[in-house]
Amino acid sequence: MTIELKKDCRYSLIVPTSMGIRITPVNGQPVHSSNLxxxxxxxxxxxxxxxxxxxxxxxKVLTNFVKGSPIAQxxxxxxxxxxxxxxxxxxxxxxxxxxxxxxxIADSGYGSRGPRVHNDRAGEVxxxxxxxxxxxxxxxxxxxxxIVHLSGLIAALSPDTSQFCLELARxxxxxxxxxxxxxxxxxxxxxxxxxxxxxxxxxxxxxxDILIGNEEDYQLCLGIQGPEAGGxxxxxxxxxxxxxxxxxxxxxxxxxxxxxTLREVVNVNEHLxxxxxxxxxxxxxxxxxxxxxxxxxxxGGDGFVGGLLYGIxxxxxxxxxxxxxxxxxxxxxxxLTDYAQPADEDMVWSIWEGNARVRR
Numbered sequence: 441m442t443i444e445l446k447k448d449c450r451y452s453l454i455v456p457t458s459m460g461i462r463i464t465p466v467n468g469q470p471v472h473s474s475n476l477x478x479x480x481x482x483x484x485x486x487x488x489x490x491x492x493x494x495x496x497x498x499x500k501v502l503t504n505f506v507k508g509s510p511i512a513q514x515x516x517x518x519x520x521x522x523x524x525x526x527x528x529x530x531x532x533x534x535x536x537x538x539x540x541x542x543x544x545i546a547d548s549g550y551g552s553r554g555p556r557v558h559n560d561r562a563g564e565v566x567x568x569x570x571x572x573x574x575x576x577x578x579x580x581x582x583x584x585x586x587i588v589h590l591s592g593l594i595a596a597l598s599p600d601t602s603q604f605c606l607e608l609a610r611x612x613x614x615x616x617x618x619x620x621x622x623x624x625x626x627x628x629x630x631x632x633x634x635x636x637x638x639x640x641x642x643x644x645x646x647x648x649d650i651l652i653g654n655e656e657d658y659q660l661c662l663g664i665q666g667p668e669a670g671g672x673x674x675x676x677x678x679x680x681x682x683x684x685x686x687x688x689x690x691x692x693x694x695x696x697x698x699x700x701t702l703r704e705v706v707n708v709n710e711h712l713x714x715x716x717x718x719x720x721x722x723x724x725x726x727x728x729x730x731x732x733x734x735x736x737x738x739x740g741g742d743g744f745v746g747g748l749l750y751g752i753x754x755x756x757x758x759x760x761x762x763x764x765x766x767x768x769x770x771x772x773x774x775x776l777t778d779y780a781q782p783a784d785e786d787m788v789w790s791i792w793e794g795n796a797r798v799r800r
Contacts, residue, residue: 442696442720443649443752446616449584451525452497452753456594456608457485458566458601459503459515460542462778464736468550471558481518482544482778484624485591487739490779491746491768493523497753500585502574502608504528506565511541522779529573531565539565548736548776549708555737567598571607580615587749588612590644592624592661596633602640609647618752620650622745623657630660638663650697650752652745655684664688678702678716678726685718696720697752699762701744701769702729709734711773715744715766719758727766734773743772743780747788767792 462482465474486501493499501519505512507530519526533539542561549555579585588608595605612619621644630637641661645651658664664687667680685698702714714729734740747768751761767788772780782788790796 442758443618445586445618445753445755446584449586449617450498451500451583452586453489453492453749454500454502454579454585454588455485455489456502456569456588456590456601456604457483458542458564458569458594458597459483459486459501459505459519460544460564460566461511461514462544462546462738464776465547468548470547470553471545471556474547478776480777481515484593484739484742485589486519486522486524487742487772487779488589488591488622488746488749489524490522491743491750491782492753494780494782495750495785496523497750499524500579501526502528502569502579504565504569504573505530506533506539506541507531509533509541515541527574527579528569531568537563539563539568541565546738548738551707551709554705554708557738564597566594567601569594569597569601569604571604576607576611580611580617585612585615585617586753587618587620587650589620589622589745589749590648591622592641592657593626593629595641595644596626596629596637599636602637605644606640609644613647618649619644619647620745620749621645621648621652623651623653623661625653625657625660627660637661645692646694648692648695650699650749651688651692651695652699652748654700655681658684658688662688662691664691674702674714674729678728681716682718682724685716689718689721697761699748699765701741702727703740704729706731708737711737713740713766713770715762717748717758717762719761723758725759725762727762732770732773736776737773739772739775739778739780740769742769742778744769746780763792764788
């Protein structure tokens with residue numbers, strides 16, 4: 441295995457995040473024609489961390505909250521129920537036009553009608569995440585962290601959060617913690633900040649041990665040429681992705697693991713789901729896309745990353761990392777929460793093996 445982990449750490453995994461709320465119509469109905477909604481606490485980064493926390497590894501969330509807000513109280517209770525520690529300041533709301541937690545208004549879609557997502561992030565308290573509010577030397581030096589997982593969503597959310605992620609990566613490197621970086625490009629976040637964010641993302645990627653992204657992420661965040669055009673069939677597509685990953689490897693030779701997921705939408709409730717991983721210089725792991733049934737697709741990619749990181753944290757052989765990630769990603773799409781909630785490892789491996797028989 442090319443990734444050696446620190447020992448005697450208080451936390452296996454730490455994630456910085458901006459917590460929000462997702463509201464979803466019941467029964468797969470579209471938002472505009474619904475009057476009954478379910479509400480859940482959510483963020484992409486805690487979606488990732490949930491795999492490790494539900495399977496018993498110690499996880500910490502670095503975030504902030506709106507002081508005195510019932511939504512903040514709901515989020516804190518949710519994180520505790522997911523077996524996660526959290527740390528971060530309570531920020532004064534500043535009146536009714538001040539700070540709040542973001543809202544993600546999203547239906548699940550059904551059949552031929554695709555899901556629609558509307559992000560309402562005005563006044564988002566997570567934009568104020570700042571390195572001054574966290575004692576990084578205590579977190580990484582005294583408590584100890586095996587892996588810090590960073591997301592391009594947080595790294596691009598605001599100038600403060602960009603600097604926060606940079607300092608997290610630098611401090612993690614200083615203390616020997618491993619760094620995972622999911623590029624997660626969002627065009628609306630990058631508009632007008634392209635030069636600044638390209639430099640920040642390139643530095644974080646240069647410090648990272650694990651890089652995750654699709655073809656657009658690698659191109660738009662890091663300026664890496666995408667897959668070669670031409671060729672038909674999944675085998676040709678995979679060769680194109682391999683070529684792209686090799687170019688990323690050349691640009692970031694100190695990174696140990698590169699990975700991307702493969703998804704083809706047959707319809708809302710049936711996807712073809714696969715993955716590619718390069719570990720070291722030549723250890724390719726390819727999972728050809730296989731059909732999965734989908735209840736709600738949001739969080740599937742995060743579930744993959746969470747399972748991949750769990751395999752690394754458990755120090756399994758690299759072949760198992762994307763297999764477990766494929767299965768936890770598939771599992772996430774069977775939950776109405778944005779995150780998978782595995783009962784145990786056997787539940788995950790049963791999905792990988794295609795065993796959906798009842799367990800009594």
